[in-house]
Amino acid sequence: MNRQELDRHLQNNSAPRAMALFGESHFLIDRYAHRLSQIEGASVLSLYHDEYDFNTAKAHLSQGSLFGDQNLLIVKHEKKLPKAELDTLVELVGKNSDNTFIYCYYGDDVKGADTAFKGSHTGSVRFFHPFAAEARAIVMQEAQAIGVQLDNQAAFHLLDIHNNDLALACNELSKLSILGKPIGMKEIDEHVFGLSEIKLDHFIARVIEKKEFLPSLRHLLESGENEIQLLTAISGFLTQLYLFNTAIKIHGVADSAMVLGYKLPGFVEKERAALSIKISPEGYKRGINLLLDTELKMKSTGSPDQESLLLSALLKLQSVL
Structure with a gap:
């Protein structure tokens, strides 16, 4: 699926329970992993990079939740995990509707990154670097989410300062929120480091x-x-x-x-x-x-x-x- 389809699934609370997120935009991978992981009361196991251990991941999805809620497994890695291990984890999600698995792959070799994610309970999205208008819209969404009043020109200006790096631009929003007033180009020039x-x-x-x-x-x-x-x-x-x-x-x-x-x-x-x-x-x-x-x-x-x-x-x- 593409990013727009995933957005619709998130709006309808119908996102697949086993998701592979990969591609060029690490910012978007992290952003959607966060959105997908917002499961109230879930028992969460996060394994990042060298922390990943197949037996630990498998055990988490194999056990019943202590309180009858969902088991959520999040794996983030810059290397492709063995397909046999991913097949097993995805299969465990298919067998138990209380399981959710989010796999974030940050490597450059995206070919076959989602091979194991096949079936009605699975999905995958490749995230490309967004175009300028898309990036501006994302910055505006992030600003709105934390209560920062940011106009269109200011959003473009913030991105331009940071060479269209969404992560850097969005990181500035929390700093700008301290000002407690609408943010325009003037405020960005005064408070944002003016060199990408x-x-x-x-x-x-x-x-x-x-x-x-x-x-x-x-x-x-x-x-x-x-x-x-x-x-x-x-x-x-x-x-x-x-x-x-x-x-x-x-x-x-x-x-x-x-x-x-x-x-x-x-x-x-x-x-x-x-x-x-x-x-x-x-x-x-x-x-x-x-x-x-x-x-x-x-x-x-x-x-x-x-x-x-x-x-x-x-x-x-x-x-x-």
Whole structure:
């Protein structure tokens, strides 16, 4: 089925009890998993990524609920689960009308992701990145849900600031709700960080990959970013890469949910993982120490020429990584 059909099922309380959610938009996967899981009084077992264990999942759906309510199993994973295991879990849902199973697959290889979900009690939806108008409508819905008065132009502006990343745009809504007044473009410009995370990441990546970055740096500074904020952002990004590097060495995979506590978009996760393994442990140590020393110098000396200090630090960073 498509997203619109699932919306109708949710409105009519007729959604299939075994659902596979997958595709390009991780935001929509999470959003619909949350909507499908709103089952009052359900006994819920959530298994995310490395927490998944087939025997545990099977046992949850095999047992009767203590209070006669539904057993809800939610599995979120970036890897495809074995079809035989999914077949068993889906079958258990078919045998017991008190069971519900939501399978969220975040991997890029979507072919066959829903093969096991066949039958009258099952369904699957592939979530594509929404078009601009769809994304705007989703932001408006999320704003309405938490009581934020947001007009159409402001919704588009919020998305534009965050490079049409729905997760980032919707995360800002809770911050804007604190203002307690209607939100227009003026409020967004005043209270939302005016540079998309992805654009900033691209600049930082150019520095770390030892590419030409001066034009981008000047553009950022002319856009209103200050030198200390940029230096802090680079320090944080480099620290994050070190965590990815460590996770890959220990676990063999770069799982952003494990490293950061939240799931990054697939393409961002891949970029950071690939970049993280290009730097040696000694390179991380020298780079982070350099950035911290420069930040301390900027804050303690009060030098009026912060731009020169930043430029010097970034050039040195390229030489020590």
